[in-house]
Every structure is written in structure tokens, then in C-alpha cells.
Amino acid sequence: MPATADFIVIGGGIAGVSVAHELLPHGSVIVLEQESAPGYHATGRSAAVLTENYGTPIWSRLVSASRGFLEHPPEGFATAPLLTDRGALFLARAHETGQLQAQYDDLIVRGARVELVPAADALRWCEVLRPETFATAMHEPDCKDIDTNELMMGYRRGIRAARGVIATGARVTAIRRDAGGWQVDTSAGAFQGGTIVNAAGGWAQQVAGMAGLGHRNVLPFRRTAVTFDAPAGSNLHRWPMTFDLAETFYFKPEAGRVMVSPVDMAQTAPCDAQADELEVALAIDRIETFTTMKVPRISHKWGGLRTFAPDHEPVIGADPQDARFVWLAGQGGNGVMACAAAARLAAALATGQGVPADLAALGITEGAISPGRDCVVDRMAEDVPAGTLGG
Template sequence: MNNPDIVIIGGGMAGASLGAHLAADARVLILEMEDRPGYHATGRSVAFWEETYGGAEVQPLTTASGSFLATPDADFHDGGFLSPRRTLHIGRAGDEARRDALLAQFAGKVDLQLVDPAALVPGLRPDWTLGVLEASCQDIDVAALHAAYLRRFRRSGGEIRLGTMLVAGRVDGHGWRIETSEGTIRCRLLIDAAGAWADAVAVACGVAPIGIQPLRRTVAQLRVPTMPSADLPLVMDLSERFYFKPEGQGRLWLTPHDESWSPPCDAAPEELAVAEAIARFEEAVDWPIAAVERKWAGLRSFAPDRAPVYGFDPDVPGFFWFAGQGGFGIQTAPAAALLASALIRGETPPFASLDPGAYSPARFR
């Protein structure tokens, strides 16, 4: 497929989900620079669906994605992608303003309840007296969701080329002429779903960058034999200094909620960040750590205002941005892909709760 209608740069969750919709009525080619799709951010997600995560601008996308993730079409996947988790937001004296801001921000949008945190997390240290329960939080089977989107994409006639890097692109009288590491491709529409590389792709195509910044997030898997249950909630610090989530009996995933500047790269965990995470974890609970079993890092890519970027570039109309999903690209993927595919086709956006203008790249020009 050297003359597709549409080329998507990036085969992670963003590119796969949007490609699965567009391939139904267009010839679509995904270019993925790695040897397998989803190698970077998609493959390193902590994998939860939480309506408050990402803030008020992201919540409508997350909420709109929930029903699809819970009960997808039978021809898309056999069963849902979600399993019960819950979130417990915890705080200490001095965190009351953060607790109240959380409640106010999502009043009437997300069901949040004041609770005694010690009643939900045995072993929580006594100074953690503030608790907000977000019962709707679910775990996501990220690998199954990504695979299902790629399966639908291929069934609809889409093609994905692995190990193929975009070198440059330019607009001529026939649309886009794209130079790749494997040769030249022509198309009428170029979609930038390149995650941490989104601005680099834009620059290579003569499009002004938006300022999408990759930020490193470090995660460690701990063996904690005394953790009371694998069914405990995801525990988030109201001060955003850590969160942890059980991952099977006696194991959990822990992050210091770090956001370290990084160039686009194959991110590696920082030892200092792992140490900080453990220190903060030990401030919160009295469960001894038996081992750090593994650690990893991923890049979460944010636009300057931390809201995602979906839409045609106002200066280069044949260039479509589908980027800046931060750390919430998995949980918002279904709604984001439907919204973007509607914008590309010139159709009415599918959700009344979503304002396309809030995500348009025009806000940065």
C-alpha cells in the first residue's frame, strides 16, 4: 500500500484505535518505527480507568469511554476490558484544601464519597485521616484492548508497517509525499499519533510544533507479602506524591507520581525516583517490602495546557493531530477515536458532552 488515503504515524493505542475506525471506509496505513506496536507508552501503562484522572478537561472523554470498555460490541471483543478496582484518595492534615478541590471539581459528574481511609486499607498509618472513595475506578486490560483495535483495523483492510520511521513529509499538488526509512509513500491525509515524538513528526513535515512535552513516569513492582488483599483499591495521595495499585496477591505497582522532563526516547527508570517512591510508600502503610521485582518508565506526553490535541492543523489542513494524551490515553481511547474519526469525516461528533474546540490544535496558534 504505497498510495493509501491516510497514513497514521504511530501504532500505539492512539494510532490503532483511530485506524480501526477510519479503515472501514478508507485505505489506511499505519507506520510504526518499532518492531512491535505499543512498545512505548501503551505497553507501560499502569492500566486503570479513573474518571477524575487527568482533570476536568479529560473527564468527559474518560466517562464517555466507560460503557464501550465495559461492554464492547461482540464482534470487537468477547467480553469487557474492565474489572473492579475502586480508588481511594488519601491525605493528611493540611490536605483538606486538595480534598475539597477534588470534590468541587467533579461535583455532579463523578460519584465521590468521604470515607475513613483506615477502614478500606488495613495497615494505613494513623496520620492519613482524609479519604475520598471513587468507587467507579476499574482496571483495564490494555493488551487486550490494543490487540482488539489492531485486529479490527486489519480486518477492515488496514495495513501496519513495523520498523518503519518517518524521515520527512511535504505537501505537493497531490497531497502528502512522505519519505520513510523504507521508501516513499503518498497520501491525502497525514495523522500524527506519535506520542512522545508528536512534535518531532510535525517538524519533519514542515508543521509548526505545539510544544508537546514528554515527561518520564517511573513505576516499580514490589513484593509485599503482608499486603492484606489483592482487591484493595488503587491508593492515590491527594498531594500527588505517589500512588500504588495491587497487582495480584502480595504484589503491587508503585510510582512516585514523577514527571521528569525527557526527550523522546526508550525511557528507563530513574533509581532516585524508585527510592523516593519506596520512601513515600513506607510513610503511608506499615507493609514491609520483601523485594523490588522490576521497574520501568514510560513517557507521558502533554500539550502546554495538559489537555489532549485532536484536530486538523489550522495552517496545514492535511495534517491531523491526535496527540498529547498525557497519562490518560488508554482510558480515553474509545471516545477519543470516535471524536477524531468524526472530525476527519466532517461528521457531527458522537458525544454531546464533548466539545471538539476544547481539544483543537487551533488553540495554540
């Protein structure tokens, strides 16, 4: 296995493999993944939907800009469609109707297909809802399920075909910069590279710390999910992904069952996240409150990490302390659906090309996503002399 490359990508989730794929025309690429299987952490635990009405302004624009790739991937990339129909339903209480209207207006301007209806009409898409708590609903028919496995496989095949390397079981333990570039020690041996791309998800801050960079506020938060059997005779396969605007629950069909999340967001250390028992109970309670379903038995429960900057916008671009250390992090709940455009953006910035014209036309600027922006750089931690933190 070659141990030297122009680009060393740390992290083999969707961010790592997608940016590696985008970097292939610009030089040799090695992806380092600590686990034995790429996608083991956040990427393998997501709800796997694409909706243009989710996340912050820049993330939702990156979702719109990713749709073309996911709908029509390059020839030979995938062996099955990456997207299948799902639809999304957003439920607003009376005091949230103005907020839903604003989201609707924004989506219309962006060319999305959406329909606003009285909440009671939402029963035509999902017959188990109890609509009485809600005033208004918005239906987004073009929300899609993403085949994350096929997407990951497509990127991995592309990387291997171009002689890129994905090294699994390669946990990065130390990073040094010298005249020859970056020296990266891992549990699978030493690697060298000209530019590091930090795609380490919940571990992104830890990886930057190993490289000797200052603290960046890019932190993981746990989310819990549960699946259970749908009521007999229900139209499960036709139900949309259903959210409430207040973000207290969402549910969707998932592999023949119902998946529900109480949309918890608990800051945590980077780890193999597990379901939180209190959140599991809340998930069941919300399903039984807002739908006519009962949950006699849970089929499966899991936790996953979603990683955020304080403003929840992307953290993409060169670190302010070292132009050869490029971030692709802070994906929050948009990392799979926005992967294609985010990877293209990160690769363009890693190779000094600036923001691609189509993304600039959407209003995306380097400053707004920079790891050097004020809310991401922890000035207080930076001002403290080394060795005085902790205790």
C-alpha cells in the same frame, strides 16, 4: 502491502490503533509504527486503570465518555472483558480537604459513584495504609483495571478485518506534501496518503516538524514505576489504586505484586524511557512512609513517556497550518482510559464532521482541544526566521 491510503496514522500505540479503527468506515487506513511491536512505548508501560477522577476537565470527560465502549465493546471486539474491578482511593491532607470535596461534588454531578470518609476509615479498603498523615479519603468503587493487551488486540483485529494495514518496523523519516497528498518515507519503504493523523505520542512534535509545521508545545515527560512483593497474607488483590491528592505517590496491585510510582514528571527528549534511580528510591521511601509495607527487594522497574500540552488538555484536531495534518496527542496520564472517546473525536475532526454531539454536550469544543490554541502554538519559535534557532 498497499502503500497508499486515505489516512496515514503515524504511531501504533493505543492512540494510533484506536483512531485507525474509528477511521475505517471513512476510507482506507495505514498505521506506521517504528517498533516491531505496537504498544512498545507509553501504552505498554501504563498503570492501566480507568478512573473518572484523574486528569484535566476535558480529559476526565473523555474518560467518562469512553467507559461505555470499554464496558461493552462491540460484538467480536474482545475475547475477554476489557475492564475488571479495582476501585480507587484518594487521600487528602487537612489543607486539601476542600479540594477533595470539590472533586467529589464534580463527580457526583457527572453521575459517578463516590464516597467521602474520614481518612482512618480508608483502612477498610487497604489495610496497609498509615492514615494519620491524611484527613479525608474518597473512595471511587467504579475505578477499573484495563486489560491493555486485549484492548490493543481488539483494535488490531478490527483494523485487519477491514483490510487496514499496521506496518511495524516502519519508522517515519521524512514527510513531504505535494499535489498527490502526503509522501511519507519510512524505514520500511514509502507511503502516500490524503490525511496524516499524528498519533506519535512523545514523538508527536518531531513528526510535525518532519511535515514542515511550526513548533507545537506537545512534549514528553518521563514517569518511573516499580514493582515489589506484597507482604505475606495481605489482601493485595482487593486493594484499590491509592493516590495522594498532592500527587507524591500512587500504588496498586499489578500482576500479583505492588506497583508504585513517585509520580515523577521530568521533561525529556522522546526516547525509550528508563526508570530514574533517584525516583526509584523516592518511590520506596513513600511506600515505607505512607504504608506499613517494607520494600526489601524491587521486582521490576521501568520508565515511560507521558506527553502533555502546557494546559494538559488534549491536542486533537487539524493543525492550524494544514487541515490534512490531524493531531491526536497530549494524552498525559489518560491515554488508555480515554482512548475510545478521544479516537472518535479525532476521527470526526479528521473527516470534517465536527465534535460528536455527545461530546459537545459534555462541553468539549474544537477550540479547547485545538493544536492551534495559544498555549500549544509556539509563537516565539514561529516568529524566528528559519535557520536562526539552535546553537
